[in-house]
Amino acid sequence: MNAITPFALAAAGLVGLGLYGMLAQSSVLRKVIAFNLLGIGVFLVFGVAARRGAAAGLPADPVPQAMVITGLVVAFAATALALVLTLRLHQTIGAVTLAEDPAPPANPGTPPE
Amino acid sequence: MTAWLLDLPLALGLFGAGAATLAARSLFGAVLGFISTGLIAALVWVRLEAPDVALTEAVIGAAATSVIILYVASRISGGASAPAPPPIAQRLLAATFSVLLAALLAHALQALPDPAPSLAAPILKTMAPSGLGNPVTAVLMVQRALDTLLESAVLVFAVFAIWSMAPERRWGRAPGPAFIAEPQGPLAFLAKVLPPIGMVIGIYIAWVGADAPGGKFQGGAVLAAMWVLPWIAGLTAPPSISDMRLRLAIAAGPLVFLIVGLAGFAWAEGFLAYPPGFAKPLILLIETAMTLSVAAALACMIAGPPERRAQP
Numbered sequence: 372m373n374a375i376t377p378f379a380l381a382a383a384g385l386v387g388l389g390l391y392g393m394l395a396q397s398s399v400l401r402k403v404i405a406f407n408l409l410g411i412g413v414f415l416v417f418g419v420a421a422r423r424g425a426a427a428g429l430p431a432d433p434v435p436q437a438m439v440i441t442g443l444v445v446a447f448a449a450t451a452l453a454l455v456l457t458l459r460l461h462q463t464i465g466a467v468t469l470a471e472d473p474a475p476p477a478n479p480g481t482p483p484e
Numbered sequence: 485m486t487a488w489l490l491d492l493p494l495a496l497g498l499f500g501a502g503a504a505t506l507a508a509r510s511l512f513g514a515v516l517g518f519i520s521t522g523l524i525a526a527l528v529w530v531r532l533e534a535p536d537v538a539l540t541e542a543v544i545g546a547a548a549t550s551v552i553i554l555y556v557a558s559r560i561s562g563g564a565s566a567p568a569p570p571p572i573a574q575r576l577l578a579a580t581f582s583v584l585l586a587a588l589l590a591h592a593l594q595a596l597p598d599p600a601p602s603l604a605a606p607i608l609k610t611m612a613p614s615g616l617g618n619p620v621t622a623v624l625m626v627q628r629a630l631d632t633l634l635e636s637a638v639l640v641f642a643v644f645a646i647w648s649m650a651p652e653r654r655w656g657r658a659p660g661p662a663f664i665a666e667p668q669g670p671l672a673f674l675a676k677v678l679p680p681i682g683m684v685i686g687i688y689i690a691w692v693g694a695d696a697p698g699g700k701f702q703g704g705a706v707l708a709a710m711w712v713l714p715w716i717a718g719l720t721a722p723p724s725i726s727d728m729r730l731r732l733a734i735a736a737g738p739l740v741f742l743i744v745g746l747a748g749f750a751w752a753e754g755f756l757a758y759p760p761g762f763a764k765p766l767i768l769l770i771e772t773a774m775t776l777s778v779a780a781a782l783a784c785m786i787a788g789p790p791e792r793r794a795q796p
Contacts, residue, residue, distance in 0.1 A: 377488075377495030378528055379593040384499045385521075387586030392506045394578035397570055400511060400557055404518050407549055408502050411525045414541070415498075418532040419593055424602030429619060430533035432602045437623035441635040443540045444701050444778070448642035450549050451785040454556045455646050458788070461560045 379419045385412030399457045399467045403450060410446045414439045491531060498524045511557045515550060522546025535697035536620045539689070543705040544782075552786055615764035617695030624699070625767045629756040633745060636738040636774060639781040643734055647725050650789035656726040660787030665718030675717035682710035690775040694764075700737075700771045704778025711783045722783070725790055730780065737777030741770050 389409025393402050417435040424432030461467050501524055505517030522545050529538035569575070604619070611622035624632045647659070666672055690703025714720045723730040744766050745756040752759040758766050 375491075375532065376594070377491050378498075378532065380590055381495035381498045381528070383586045383590035383593065385502045386589055387582040388499075388502045388506055390585055391578050391582035394581070395570060395575040396506075397568065398511070400553065400560070401514060404505060404514050404553060407518060407545075407553075408505060408521060411502075411521060411541075411545065414537070414545075415525065415528060415532075416589060416593065418529060418534055418537065420596065420600070421534060422532045423596055423600035424604060425533070426599075426602040427605035427608050429604040429608065432604050433607050433619035433623045434603045434628070436534045436537050436620045437628055438631070439534075439537050440540050440620070440624065440699070440701055441631055443537075443545050445635055445638050447544050447549055447782070448638055448785065451552055451788075452642055452645050454552050455649050455788055458556050458559060459649050467560055 375419055375422050378415065382412050382415035382419055385409070385415065388412070397468045399460065400454075403453050403457065406453070407446065407450060410442075414442060417442075494524065494528055494531060498528055511561065515554050515557055518553065519546055519550045522550065534620075536618070536693075536699060536702075539697060539702040540705075543702050548705055548709070548782060548786065613760065613763060614758070614767065616767065618693060618697065618699075620697075621693050621699055625770065626758070626763070629741075629745070633738065633741045633756065636741060636777060639778065640735055640738055643781050643784045646785060647789055650725075650791070654790040654792070656724055657790035657792045658722045658724050659784050659790050660715060660722060661791040662721075663716050663718040669717075671717045672719060675714045675719050678713060679710040682706055682713075686710060686779070687775075690771065693771065694768070700774040701778055704775045705782055707775065707779035708782035708786065711779060712786050715787060721792075722787060725784075730784075733776050733780040734784065735777065737770075737774035740773035744770055
């Protein structure tokens with residue numbers, strides 16, 4: 372079962388990249404992208420575990436696979452909500468950062484109400 | 485050992501694309517890096533013998549997610565300049581944590597016992613009476629049906645949450661901004677040519693999921709894309725968010741699932757159990773309703789909250 376070692380390492384690496392991106396980038400959109408990278412990594416960890424669980428004539432354990440399918444759809448829903456919130460943040464304060472002291476809006480969008 | 489020739493470049497490409505996503509200078513570059521990462525991940529899923537997940541990753545993880553990120557990125561570009569990065573100490577701390585977590589995960593995956601624990605055999609045993617041929621669909625619809633039911637409810641609530649971002653005066657309008665139609669443009673051409681083909685493909689993927697790789701989420705996502713395309717091309721307007729037909733389409737999946745689940749108390753062994761002999765038709769009924777709901781919910785999530793100014 373050593374054939375899947377490269378994928379195990381890449382999945383763990385992606386989790387690390389995604390976590391770093393979420394913590395160390397200040398743009399909210401980049402954080403959302405990093406969140407999705409983290410997601411790809413976590414799902415692939417499931418995939419590696421599923422491939423290792425090959426048994427009873429199945430090439431991979433179906434339970435982690437089913438969890439990943441539901442997880443992907445929920446991750447999409449979470450991303451869509453985060454993006455709409457980002458857009459609203461941009462329309463309200465003219466910036467897309469969660470930093471304490473946002474720069475004065477250079478080009479404020481139309482006031483929301 | 486020829487497998488290594490394929491797997492090693494794939495794994496390196498996956499990590500490299502992820503690193504390029506983070507390192508990209510522009511937001512657009514980061515989105516392109518993310519699309520590449522998602523598509524390589526779909527290939528890795530094929531190599532991991534999980535074609536169902538590969539389809540979902542390609543359609544939802546890479547394509548649909550990138551579309552909504554690109555859309556928001558293009559709308560907020562030109563506004564405020566990129567915010568200053570956090571202080572170096574915070575970034576160093578983040579890097580330490582991330583490397584530590586990645587190392588721990590890699591170690592945990594290597595340390596799995598050699599005949600790894602697997603539920604493949606019990607799943608195969610219990611899926612026989614359901615009449616399904618795809619073990620992943622069997623897990624989604626029989627063994628872990630509760631997860632799938634809850635997940636379908638998540639989609640409904642996500643649409644609620646997105647719609648509720650609409651300003652008061654836009655409530656009841658069609659979701660999304662108004663797109664300008666370019667009747668002679670390439671987008672309008674694609675929006676006329678693709679949907680008939682795409683709808684057949686989407687329904688096929690959803691239908692074949694019972695016995696082969698595919699299913700309601702993958703098929704529903706393709707249908708959603710085919711529904712959104714004419715909106716973006718400006719050829720048709722989506723239905724208003726207070727249209728009962730749209731709301732019913734979004735809620736149909738969880739509703740049918742819940743009714744069948746509750747009926748299990750009366751006619752089978754309990755909640756979400758199927759009466760013997762009727763499992764396959766009931767599962768098909770739920771999957772049909774779920775495909776419709778996934779398509780409607782994903783389309784509404786891609787379109788976003790109502791932002792149209794003009795006419796109802």
